[in-house]
Structures are given as C-alpha cells and as structure tokens.
Amino acid sequence: MSAPAIRAREDVPTTQDAFAENPDVYKTLLESTRAIPWQIDWASMRFAYIGPQIEALLGWEQGSWRTVDDWVARMHPDDRERVVGYCVSQSRAGIDHEADYRALTRDGDYVWIRDVVHVVRNAQGVVDSLIGFMFDISERKRAEEELLRLHRELEELSLTDGLTGIANRRRFDQRLAAEWRAARRSRQPLSLVVLDIDHFKQFNDAHGHVAGDDCLTRIATMLGGIAKRPRDVVARFGGEEFILLLPETDATAAWDLATECMVRIEALGITHGGRDAGALVTASLGVGTAYVDGKATARDFLQAVDARLYAAKRGGRNRIEVL
Template identity: 60%
Template structure:
C-alpha cells in the first residue's frame, strides 16, 4: 500500500481516467501547474493552452465571467473551499455548463498557496434543471388560468386586484370593476346540455376578453357563470363604455338561448363600479358595492347594466 500511495504515476492515471477534469493553480504566479487532458474532450482547448488564470477567465461566457471570477477570487483569498457554476466557451464557439469544485491549499500563516480542484461538465444536468423550471413555470401559469375558458381564474383576479388597488391608491388614479352573470344560465344548461353550456362559457369568455383590450385590463372567470373585468386607470364613463361594448359584442355573437326569459340569445347582467382608492377605502367593500349592483341588474329584469361611481 505504501508503494502504491507514493507512486505519482498511479495518482495521475487515476485522475486522468475520470470524467472530472483535475487542475492546479499556483497562487503566487496565478499559473496552471496542471490541468487534466480531459479538458480537450470537453472544451476543445489544447491541454497546453491553459497557462494562466487569464486563460481560464477568458474562456468563461461574458455574461458569467465577472461574477464568477470575483466570487472565486474572494472565496480563495478567505481560504474558503467553494463551488462555481458557469458557462464555458469551447474552442469552436459552443457553450458548456461547468461546475468548478475548488479546494484552497493554505500556507502555515493561512494565506493561499495553491488552488486545486475539479471541473465537471454539468450540461445535461442543467438541461434537465431548465426543463423542470420550465414545467414549474407552466404549472404556475396554469394555476392562475381557468381551465375551461382559458381566461384568468379567481386566484389571478384576487392577486391582480390587490396589486392594482395599491397602485391606484398611490397614483390617485381611478380603478373600475365590472361584475357580470350570464342570464338564466341554469336554464341554458337544462335546455341545451352541459357540454353546450361549457361551449357557451368559452364563447362568452372570448367576447369579454376582447372587450378588455388594453394590456393591463383583466378578464377573469370567478366561478360558474360569473365573470369580472378589472379595468385599471379607467374612469366612470370609460368603464360604462366597456360594459356597453361587452353587451353589444355578446349580442353580435348571437349565441342561441332557448331557456331565457329576456332574449332568444345569451345575454348578461352587469354591475359596474369605479373608485379612486383612499387610505381608508377597503377593496372588499368596493367589490361588495359592485356585487350589489350586479344583484340589482339581475333582479331589475336582467340583460342590463347598473353602475356609476362606487
């Protein structure tokens, strides 16, 4: 065992037979004392082209270079072992994700004497991590989307409403809300069937989404046949105009409704409210006010709009 452990050729053979890339840098000169031949297979740069720390730094992607160098230098000066992930440039201009695992060899006084470590090609791992991250983002997006109509769901509505309420209070701008119900929707389902009812909800959602045409406008399905339009920076008259446009577009869609008592086509009842939130105003109270107006529209004959300043 002693002969084996003292044979440098054995160690070199072991190091150079792994997929990890061993290396050593002398701290005083910032020059490579050694780097494994595996570097040519992974990055394409000749083994003898790794002379100094500058060669290493120049072969890091420019977007990762400064932060990686600064981090590694700071950790090394403190004598702290560390790891760094970065994108390395290959000799033919491609890119490989590298993980550098660094050990600091220190002098008796604690100052750095040398850095030794291993480079690992983690490109496949990064691809898998990026795929998982993308799936997580897609799942998060789905969690804010109504699965049937593909507009925002109640969760998204509550989140955006809180944000827009705060923004409107800070900027002293008006915030408008339209709450609406499809008239006699239960009778629609009873007459036409639930699959056709789902199709109706999708059609109505498309109409409403088209009505909320600005980037910050939000169309959401709150549940069942109830929808909401959140209209930031929208005054009383403009909110009323949006509600009328919804009613007009829905009439133009001419979705047959054999169970309605007010129209042969699908119609809706709307409550509209506008407020410039003050420090003492409450967002839930605002919603309740608009909801009462929706109730008035429904019980006042349906297929109508009730609204104004909240």
C-alpha cells in the same frame, strides 16, 4: 479455534508510501476520473496544471489553458461577472467555494460546469494557489430546467380556468390584491367590471351543457379582446360570471368598456330562446371605480361592485349598474 492474527508485513509498502515514491500514481488517478482536475498559481494567475479530460469535454486543447483569462474568456457572458466576482472574492478571503456556469466549447456550444475550489495557503497563511475540480453537470441542469418548466406549467394551470383558458378566480384574487396595493401607492384609479350571462340555466336547459360551454368560451375570448393591456385581467369568476380587473382606469373609461362588453355579447348572436329570455344571449353588468385610500379593502370594493351586478339583474337584466 481462534482466528489468526493479521499483521502488516514490514516489506509491503503502504498506499501512502507508494504515492510518495511514485507521484505518477497521483496523476494517473486524477486523469482516470471524469472530473477535471486543475491548479492555478495565485501570484501569477497561471494554470500550473489542468487535466487532459478538458479537451474531451470542451474541445480546447490542454495546453491552451494558460491563465485565468482563458478560463474567463471561455465562460458564458451572462455568467461571467457573477462567477468571476464571486470566485475572486472567496479566494482572496481564503474560503473554499464552488460555482456553476456555462463553459464555451470549441464548437460554439455551452456545457454546464460546476467548479469546486480549494484555497491553498502557505506557512504564513497567505493564499498560495487554487486547486479544484470541474464537473460536467449538463444532464443535471437539463433535469432541473425540465422540473422548473413543469412546475411553471402546473402553476399556470392552477391559475387558469380549465374550460375557457382565461384566468380563474385564484389568479384574479392574486392580481386584485397586487393592483390594490399599487393603486394605493400611485393614487391611480382601479376599476372592476363584473358581468353575468342572463338566464344561463335556462340556456343550458334549452340547448344542453355542451352548447353552454361553447357559449362561455366564446364570451371569454371576446372579453379578452376588449381588456388587452398587459395588466388587465379577464377572469372567470364562477359559473357564468366573469370579471375584468382594470388598473389605472377611471370611471368613464370603465363605463365605456362595460358598454362595449354588453354590446359585443349581444353581437355574438348566440341564440337563447329559453324560458323568460330574449332571442339572443345577453349579460347584466356591475361597474365600479376606486381611488384607494383610508381603510377600505379590496374585498369591500369587490363586494360593492358585485352588488351592482345583482342590482342590474333585479332591474330587468341586459343592463349596467354603476357603483
């Protein structure tokens, strides 16, 4: 048995007919959504309409939205120039667009809004009006900001030594590359101080790895107190080796700082007493200063200074060797 044919009855109006006969249907639908509809007359820059939902969202009465000046005045000052300039330029060009910004509430708080704008042209192709919807995107923005915060936190963790809390090798490599380029441009000196704790394996054998971790952390904290300019970097280079990146630091200043490091490490008074070591923990240091020019690379410089560290170790430890 075949299915009966379905025909539209001529006496039943279509949806389009219903809207045409009763424009209030449009208004009812618009005002029942959470989105806030609005219309602006382009010539007068006045609101022809804005949905009553605006009062529930921002607290401003529906009738208080008279001109675009009211819209601009209720926008966060930090967003105003960017958003207004963009929306005006796009509207003049007859391009539909959208913009995110913070809208001021009557209580003095701010709500994140996404404005979706459609440009209406007349028969001659001239902009006649703007029609749009405002959406509350505060929850979305909070989620985005939280994701961004977590991303930054993870990025920071990826650049930080987990034990000592100072920069790790990855961050040092990034900063060395950046400061090498800066030194090439500025012709300012760039210095490195590399230090290694003397007989650290014997220290761990004598006192245990927990004490070894505490030793590394105390020395890292002390080094951070010496190299404390904004662009200085103190990093754990690996194991018991640390490195200081010192932009715009000449050879004399680098030597003085290396000497201070050596003196302060011994002044910490960390008992060593391991085989072949002295009574207190000490360090050997390599120091170098570069004026970046020619074909030399940051890697070449780093290797040369690191070689001076091992020369200090071969020379008896607890000493400084200069490149």
